[in-house]
């Protein structure tokens with residue numbers, strides 16, 4: 001696991017709160033691009049181009 005800033009950039013954790021994403025089969029889910037977790041994501045974010053996470057956080 002890298003630096004938290006790096007993990008936010010590759011979508012291992014929420015770019016807003018830093019919660020890590022849980023892979024359905026175990027471990028950390030990496031999106032490959034910055035995303036916001038379901039708790040942080042709001043409808044306004046869609047217009048500003050913020051991507052919503054595919055999976056839940058830990």
Ligand SMILES: [Zn+2]
Pocket residue numbers: 014015016017018019036037038039040041
């Ligand atoms: Zn979050």
